[in-house]
Amino acid sequence: MQRRSLSALALASLTPGAAHAQASLALHTAGAGSAFLPYGEGLAAQLGRANIAVTVRQSTGSLQNLTAVEDDAAALGTAFLGSAWDALQGAPNAGGRRHVAIRALFPMYETAFMVAAPAASGLRTLRDLHGKRVGAGPARGPAEGFFRVAAAAAGIEPVIVSGDPAALAEGLLRGEMDALWQGAAVPIPALTMVADRADAVIFGLTAEEVAEVRRRLPYMAEAVVPPGTYRGQTASVTSFAAWNFIVANRALPEATAYAITRAALSAADPRAEIHASAGGTRAENARFNSVLPFHPGAARFYAERGVALAAPPA
Structure with missing residues (x-):
């Protein structure tokens, strides 16, 4: 599964724009009534306007999303940084499994x-x-x-x-x-x-x-x-x-991660263009993540914007 996902994403990353639509990404959010689900739906629409195809998938929330991203290079997830901390440590509520492949892309809201x-x-x-x-x-x-x-x-x-x-x-x-x-x-x-x-x-x-x-x-x-x-x-x-971030697998091609981050953070009014809760979806708020390493593609975007990061890329 991950090898197939990587092949498709590698092809898509060669020509940012139209090629991104060829490899649909899965955005894992949460269930009905959650804050993650409508945010994810709005984000998918925002990325779609940049010709980046994203399919929203419901889940039980952060911990399930983090595991999905850990296991699939074509998965994105909404995640609470507290849950990401637990996943990195292999805490009991994260199934006792140390997650090593998850990387931060951009902030959602606090x-x-x-x-x-x-x-x-x-x-x-x-x-x-x-x-x-x-x-x-x-x-x-x-x-x-x-x-x-x-x-x-x-x-x-x-x-x-x-x-x-x-x-x-x-x-x-x-x-x-x-x-x-x-x-x-x-x-x-x-x-x-x-x-x-x-x-x-x-x-x-x-x-x-x-x-x-x-x-x-x-x-x-x-x-x-x-x-x-x-x-x-x-x-x-x-x-x-406590901040919530969009996360990706470290194997997501750098060009794809860059394009996703740029498209999401290009919203002039994220509350109107993504969701009412998305006021914090701005480049300058990336500094509030001191937990997860940033994906190199996302880090490249922040470097271009002059945003200093607390967590280094990896």
Whole structure:
């Protein structure tokens, strides 16, 4: 399978443009209701306009996508960098298998994490949440896991309330908990709901807390949310973010990887041309990947744009 894929891609890479359409790539995303699927569909359309044929395939998410890319030179995947970190290490949730062939192409969007609380509560910092009831998304889900790390970094022990983000937002508005922690592409829908319907404050972490989270989770990046992102927000919010990237196999021909990266990052308004979540699909955000080596084809594109990379090509 991989030899056949390589032959087709090698032929396509000889003449960027029309030849790219001859070798259809598989873009592994996630299932219905996920953020990866509509992004992938929009990306496929964007690449199609550059005559690069991509077929979207649904999956269970990042870890399955990373394995598909590891095993197939004609596969692309949407991937959370935290899952990529686990795959590189051969962590148990990655099947105990060290993935060695996956390479980064370009950034999709960041998932930033922050807190909403009623303004009247007086809660303004992570440390204020010690002993408080805090909604943190579905039980044992990613948001809860990252909140536990943030709480440990701040030295606090909150009471975690589990549930669907929208239901937790409603619960906060009814006074059933003290605060709501969430992570998503900014602006975070559940926090927007709270800020739009009540007098609320949105806050994140201190610089020291962010540094400690990043020490514990090296794939995280600093996030700064500008004033005005949420109703009533007058100051920047500093927190940490988990980035999602499009990944490819290292055996993908360099010319093909270059053409894909260039086509995706040529969108003048990625929110309109790819998907509403694609605001982060810009060349300058490639610097937020410090986990995966970049594919040499992608690295060539960034070098031409003068973008410094934290992770070297390989």
